[in-house]
Amino acid sequence: MNAPAAFLPVVETPAETADVLIVGGGPTGLAAAARLAALGVGRVVLLERQTETGGVPRHCGHSPFGMREFSRIMGGRAYGRRLTETALAAGAHIRLRHSVLAVEAGPSLLIASPEGVYRCRARAVLLATGARETTRAGLLASGSRPSGIINTAALQDMVYLRHRRPVRNPVIVGTELVAMSAILTMRGAGGTVAALIESGPKPVARRPFRWLPPLLRIPVHCGVEIADIIGASQVEGVKIRNFTDGSVREIACDGVLFSGRFTPEAALLRLSGGRIAPGTGGPEIDDHARTSLPGVYAAGNALRGAETAGWCWAEGRRVAKVIATDLAGAAADTGAIAVHAGEGIKYVYPQKLTAGGQKSFSHLELRLSDWICGELSVTQSGVCLYNTRISSGPERRVRIPRAQLPISGDAPLVISVGKGKS
Numbered sequence: 001m002n003a004p005a006a007f008l009p010v011v012e013t014p015a016e017t018a019d020v021l022i023v024g025g026g027p028t029g030l031a032a033a034a035r036l037a038a039l040g041v042g043r044v045v046l047l048e049r050q051t052e053t054g055g056v057p058r059h060c061g062h063s064p065f066g067m068r069e070f071s072r073i074m075g076g077r078a079y080g081r082r083l084t085e086t087a088l089a090a091g092a093h094i095r096l097r098h099s100v101l102a103v104e105a106g107p108s109l110l111i112a113s114p115e116g117v118y119r120c121r122a123r124a125v126l127l128a129t130g131a132r133e134t135t136r137a138g139l140l141a142s143g144s145r146p147s148g149i150i151n152t153a154a155l156q157d158m159v160y161l162r163h164r165r166p167v168r169n170p171v172i173v174g175t176e177l178v179a180m181s182a183i184l185t186m187r188g189a190g191g192t193v194a195a196l197i198e199s200g201p202k203p204v205a206r207r208p209f210r211w212l213p214p215l216l217r218i219p220v221h222c223g224v225e226i227a228d229i230i231g232a233s234q235v236e237g238v239k240i241r242n243f244t245d246g247s248v249r250e251i252a253c254d255g256v257l258f259s260g261r262f263t264p265e266a267a268l269l270r271l272s273g274g275r276i277a278p279g280t281g282g283p284e285i286d287d288h289a290r291t292s293l294p295g296v297y298a299a300g301n302a303l304r305g306a307e308t309a310g311w312c313w314a315e316g317r318r319v320a321k322v323i324a325t326d327l328a329g330a331a332a333d334t335g336a337i338a339v340h341a342g343e344g345i346k347y348v349y350p351q352k353l354t355a356g357g358q359k360s361f362s363h364l365e366l367r368l369s370d371w372i373c374g375e376l377s378v379t380q381s382g383v384c385l386y387n388t389r390i391s392s393g394p395e396r397r398v399r400i401p402r403a404q405l406p407i408s409g410d411a412p413l414v415i416s417v418g419k420g421k422s
């Protein structure tokens with residue numbers, strides 16, 4: 001692991017000790033903290049850089065959250081509070097305004113707190129740092145820079161935490177789950193949505209979320225891109241270009257919301273010398289959720305970008321159980337089989353399979369790079385271990401049960417999908 005930044009004066013705070021340190025107080029970290037504490041692994045300390053826990057849901061005034069976890073539909077803020085109360089009640093310790101700066105050998109964390117910078121060593125570390133949205137610059141959207149161009153996370157932050165309404169009738173770029181969240185946020189703030197635009201051939205969000213725009217009579221334009229953003233000081237409209245015939249049309253609006261295209265928040269691991277998986281952009285992990293840094297695990301959106309909160313919560317709980325088992329000195333697993341994303345596969349995780357021990361992942365989790373209707377297959381040394389017909393698209397969950405893979409030897413697995421487009 002790399003040395004921490006040398007210019008930071010490190011203060012002594014011998015009071016902080018931990019068996020497990022969790023970085024990030026979103027649904028993943030809070031779920032893991034609650035379960036680890038309940039399993040009695042010792043002292044569990046969760047570090048959150050913000051002034052409150054809850055992660056992304058804390059600035060989502062809308063629902064739906066909590067169905068899987070609490071069997072009821074909750075707003076994001078109430079959900080975040082409930083997860084926090086559950087972790088505290090189980091005996092976990094929460095440190096707010098604590099930013100983790102580096103992961104060091106041990107494992108040990110370098111932490112910036114209101115009192116100064118200090119180190120804390122633990123028997124295990126869980127990275128639950130979430131994901132961040134791609135900015136407009138990152139999306140290479142053209143046009144001048146009038147105000148009213150933001151991403152969904154910034155919109156949520158302004159509406160729910162600062163009680164401001166930066167736009168009244170924006171166009172939303174993207175049609176995945178988070179775009180639906182932006183629609184709800186706009187409605188909650190008393191605004192409307194001029195249109196949704198999508199570069200792919202159809203909306204990305206799964207049912208029932210993709211029913212929202214037609215229900216609210218919001219036009220959805222697929223197979224188009226933004227050709228220009230019009231307006232000097234404030235957005236006045238956008239020009240969209242159709243990929244098929246090249247035609248350009250104008251939509252009046254006062255803002256452009258870029259939604260989705262999440263990147264795992266993996267800077268901590270990268271700077272600390274951990275391996276990053278090229279497909280996901282998150283930590284490379286094995287089926288226990290162990291990263292390439294000894295004693296360091298990762299879970300939630302830090303692994304691959306946006307999933308639902310309930311999915312991340314369940315993942316946090318599963319990884320917590322595995323950490324507890326590993327700390328109890330369970331029989332070590334053997335070998336490691338690499339899993340590669342082949343043709344038509346955007347990414348797959350875990351990127352390594354082991355032969356023994358308790359697993360965090362019973363499935364290979366993957367995403368397709370395009371809308372595809374064809375044969376999904378897993379091969380090992382050219383031998384087909386699994387194949388199935390599939391019709392799916394980007395951002396849709398595709399899962400292959402590991403139990404159905406008759407793996408032999410330690411040659412890598414390659415997952416690929418045939419080329420026919422749906």
Ligand SMILES: Cc1cc2nc3c(=O)[nH]c(=O)nc-3n(C[C@H](O)[C@H](O)[C@H](O)COP(=O)(O)OP(=O)(O)OC[C@H]3O[C@@H](n4cnc5c(N)ncnc54)[C@H](O)[C@@H]3O)c2cc1C
Pocket residue numbers: 023024025026027028029047048049050053054055056057060062063064065098099100101128129130131152153156178181182265268299300301302306307308309310312
């Ligand atoms: C706009 C938007 C709307 C959404 N709406 C819904 C919805 O309606 N329903 C639903 O189920 N899901 C929704 N989701 C998805 C859901 O919010 C996420 O799946 C979930 O929050 C992921 O949980 P997480 O704990 O992995 O990450 P996060 O919630 O992102 O939490 C990560 C935490 O780690 C902290 N952190 C990061 N780095 C550090 C560091 N170095 N030191 C200390 N702390 C750190 C962050 O401050 C943050 O609090 C939405 C997502 C977005 C972006």
